Amino acid sequence: MKTLELPQTDLTASDIVLGLMRINDMSDEDIRTLVGTARDSGITMFDHAAVYGGWHGCEQRFGSAMGLSSSDRAEIVLQTKVGIRQGFFDFSESHILESVDESLAALQTDYIDVLLLHRPDALVEPEEVASAFSTLHAAGKVKHFGVSNHTPGQVELLKKHVEQPLAFNQVQLSITHANLIAAGVAANMGALDQSIDRDNGILDYSRLNDVTLQAWSPFQKGFFDGVFLDDRENYADLNDALDEIAAAHGVTPTGIAVAWITRHPAQMQVVLGTTNPGRVQESAAGSDVRLSREEWYRLFTAAGHLVP
Numbered sequence: 001m002k003t004l005e006l007p008q009t010d011l012t013a014s015d016i017v018l019g020l021m022r023i024n025d026m027s028d029e030d031i032r033t034l035v036g037t038a039r040d041s042g043i044t045m046f047d048h049a050a051v052y053g054g055w056h057g058c059e060q061r062f063g064s065a066m067g068l069s070s071s072d073r074a075e076i077v078l079q080t081k082v083g084i085r086q087g088f089f090d091f092s093e094s095h096i097l098e099s100v101d102e103s104l105a106a107l108q109t110d111y112i113d114v115l116l117l118h119r120p121d122a123l124v125e126p127e128e129v130a131s132a133f134s135t136l137h138a139a140g141k142v143k144h145f146g147v148s149n150h151t152p153g154q155v156e157l158l159k160k161h162v163e164q165p166l167a168f169n170q171v172q173l174s175i176t177h178a179n180l181i182a183a184g185v186a187a188n189m190g191a192l193d194q195s196i197d198r199d200n201g202i203l204d205y206s207r208l209n210d211v212t213l214q215a216w217s218p219f220q221k222g223f224f225d226g227v228f229l230d231d232r233e234n235y236a237d238l239n240d241a242l243d244e245i246a247a248a249h250g251v252t253p254t255g256i257a258v259a260w261i262t263r264h265p266a267q268m269q270v271v272l273g274t275t276n277p278g279r280v281q282e283s284a285a286g287s288d289v290r291l292s293r294e295e296w297y298r299l300f301t302a303a304g305h306l307v308p
């Protein structure tokens, strides 16, 4: 398992993160097996959000199933998010403070290693975010901060007031949902959908500013519409390429789908959503694979992206 020294923080963590968005209906024992398998595979970072599983539902399931001792707690990096409410987004100071206290209680911990603003709030007042972050940081409740699904301009607006570094941006990225990479490859091509920059250059901005990108839904075709793995009806070429490259590296296609993201020199983290311990192990194996340029571009084009 590859580990990364995460820029702008004092954290070192695995480049694979286990996301816990889907654990709400699992038994305590199954949660312990899933998390234990992740730990045994070298995964040290775990991703939550206030909104997962209903209000703090998945955090609560994790907290009560794991009952982390202080030494267990110190060995992992716990990340959670704030800002999505029922039907609207809320980056107000009072909501951020209240939600973090609820996350701490649900997770049964004294501190959160990383807090992300979940989705851009149209009504954001960066002064309020800054005040909330400073209060949380001074109280030792949150060590590091970041955002999710934000554009460079939105990050810059926050940075005008927020004192702490915004060290992370969690964004949707898989081989098939790869516009943030693919747009740059086809820059300035007329009448080509791939050429449209949908995030105002978040990839280059993040590399230039040492922001760690975290790839969510790494196996989903698009927005929660199933995985491309084994979808031969829509992704026959991609699955053929995944099979061949997996065989060449002695891992599974799941591992290669992870390796496609970790091969990018931006030093991204991959946030898994599987609840299946076997798939966690297959994914973790992908962290140790370094794809050649030819393999990486073959997967890119097999997924339907153009290399002009």
Ligand SMILES: NC(=O)c1ccc[n+]([C@@H]2O[C@H](COP(=O)([O-])OP(=O)(O)OC[C@H]3O[C@@H](n4cnc5c(N)ncnc54)[C@H](OP(=O)(O)O)[C@@H]3O)[C@@H](O)[C@H]2O)c1
Residues within 6 Å of the ligand: 018, 019, 020, 021, 022, 047, 048, 118, 148, 149, 170, 171, 215, 216, 217, 218, 219, 220, 224, 227, 229, 254, 271, 272, 273, 274, 275, 276, 279
């Ligand atoms: N920041 C954001 O806005 C945002 C949005 C969404 C998610 N996230 C984070 O990202 C994490 C991952 O998201 P995700 O769950 O959508 O991503 P994912 O890992 O791409 O998808 C996992 C889902 O696909 C299923 N699946 C079916 N076949 C699979 C296969 N061969 N390999 C792997 N999975 C397969 C899994 O089922 P099994 O459980 O049966 O394996 C699971 O339901 C979440 O847990 C959450 O932490 C963040």
